[in-house]
Amino acid sequence: MDGELLTGGGLNQVFRVGDAVRRPAGPWAPRVHELLRHLAPLGIAPVPLGLDGEHELLSYLPGDVGHVPLSDDTALVESALMLRRLHDSTLGLVDRRDGWQHPAREPVEVVLHGDFAPYNIVFTDGRPTGVFDWDSAHPGPRWWDVSWAVVQFVLALPDDRERRTRLFCEAYGCVLEDDQVIARLEDMIQTIRDHPAFVLQRAEGHEAYYVGLIRYLQAKRA
Ligand SMILES: Nc1ncnc2c1ncn2[C@@H]1O[C@H](COP(=O)(O)OP(=O)(O)OP(=O)(O)O)[C@@H](O)[C@H]1O
Ligand SMILES: [Mg+2]
Incomplete structure (x- = not known):
């Protein structure tokens, strides 16, 4: 897998790829992406960039x-x-x-x-x-x-x-x-x-x- 592995709670393997993160996507990802698109104007939640069934691509939040x-x-x-x-x-x-x-x-x-x-x-x-x-x-x-x-x-x-x-x-x-x-x-x-x-x-x-x-x-x- 390309990209830097980010460590968190350990439930998910999350990779940073440039300005994006790639993480495993559950069956709920389409609904969550709808929510994230809705929240996008606030500028404080990741923006959904892609979904291929098994993984999702989200914008990387700096900080x-x-x-x-x-x-x-x-x-x-x-x-x-x-x-x-x-x-x-x-x-x-x-x-x-x-x-x-x-x-x-x-x-x-x-x-x-x-x-x-x-x-x-x-x-x-x-x-x-x-x-x-x-x-x-x-x-x-x-x-x-x-x-x-x-x-x-x-x-x-x-x-x-x-x-x-x-x-x-x-x-x-x-x-x-x-x-x-x-x-x-x-x-x-x-x-x-x-x-x-x-x-x-x-x-x-x-x-x-x-x-x-x-x-x-x-x-x-x-
Ligand atoms: N959109 C994002 N922008 C910046 N960093 C992120 C983003 N998503 C995840 N990360 C990084 O990846 C790590 C793990 O992410 P995430 O919280 O999604 O998974 P996890 O902690 O393994 O899962 P859980 O918290 O459910 O156990 C975070 O600690 C953070 O460093
Ligand atoms: Mg977490």
């Missing part, structure tokens, strides 16, 4: 890929604003109920990214400038993405969790319940247990880590 944990408040707030802008831009697509990797989740409000986290975002001078890895996109309620973002942007650090959760949610403009974060974590734990592709996550003990976060949220409430 530094983020890592967990992320401690900077500016990056946190700007990421929340970016998620809000992305969600609001999908309102015209919420009637596309099928064709995604995951079934629509009720109540449908927007099209979700599905894995909005520092490792799927590029930063320039500490500010988010793009979001990639849209494989998990599907229609659903805003809190689904907000909960996962709080898990990855905030709860990954033991310090300052309540203040930084508030910061993220105020920037996004929503009220988040601990039960929603718990529901999102329980879904991830189930995925780690069941999904054939999550071998590495099982081996690295991610399940115990997410169970620990649920315990933290329950203890806080008690």
Whole structure:
């Protein structure tokens, strides 16, 4: 395969070829490309350049890929604003109920990214400038993405969790319940247990880590 191999979560082999990336395409790729074309005017999502059944070609987003944990408040707030802008831009697509990797989740409000986290975002001078890895996109309620973002942007650090959760949610403009974060974590734990592709996550003990976060949220409430 020509091009430089980019490393990420390890689920996909992604190659950079000039100003493009070539990555494996699932059956949901046509629907995701429709979403990406719809988001193109924002200039923060990859533009679809081609699809040949097994692979997709997307525009390369310049910048530094983020890592967990992320401690900077500016990056946190700007990421929340970016998620809000992305969600609001999908309102015209919420009637596309099928064709995604995951079934629509009720109540449908927007099209979700599905894995909005520092490792799927590029930063320039500490500010988010793009979001990639849209494989998990599907229609659903805003809190689904907000909960996962709080898990990855905030709860990954033991310090300052309540203040930084508030910061993220105020920037996004929503009220988040601990039960929603718990529901999102329980879904991830189930995925780690069941999904054939999550071998590495099982081996690295991610399940115990997410169970620990649920315990933290329950203890806080008690
Ligand atoms: N459009 C893009 N622009 C720039 N870099 C990209 C783009 N898509 C992917 N990458 C790079 O390739 C790496 C892997 O990409 P991606 O997140 O799509 O796959 P993955 O991390 O293996 O999958 P997953 O996150 O689902 O485990 C990223 O960390 C990033 O460095
Ligand atoms: Mg990824």
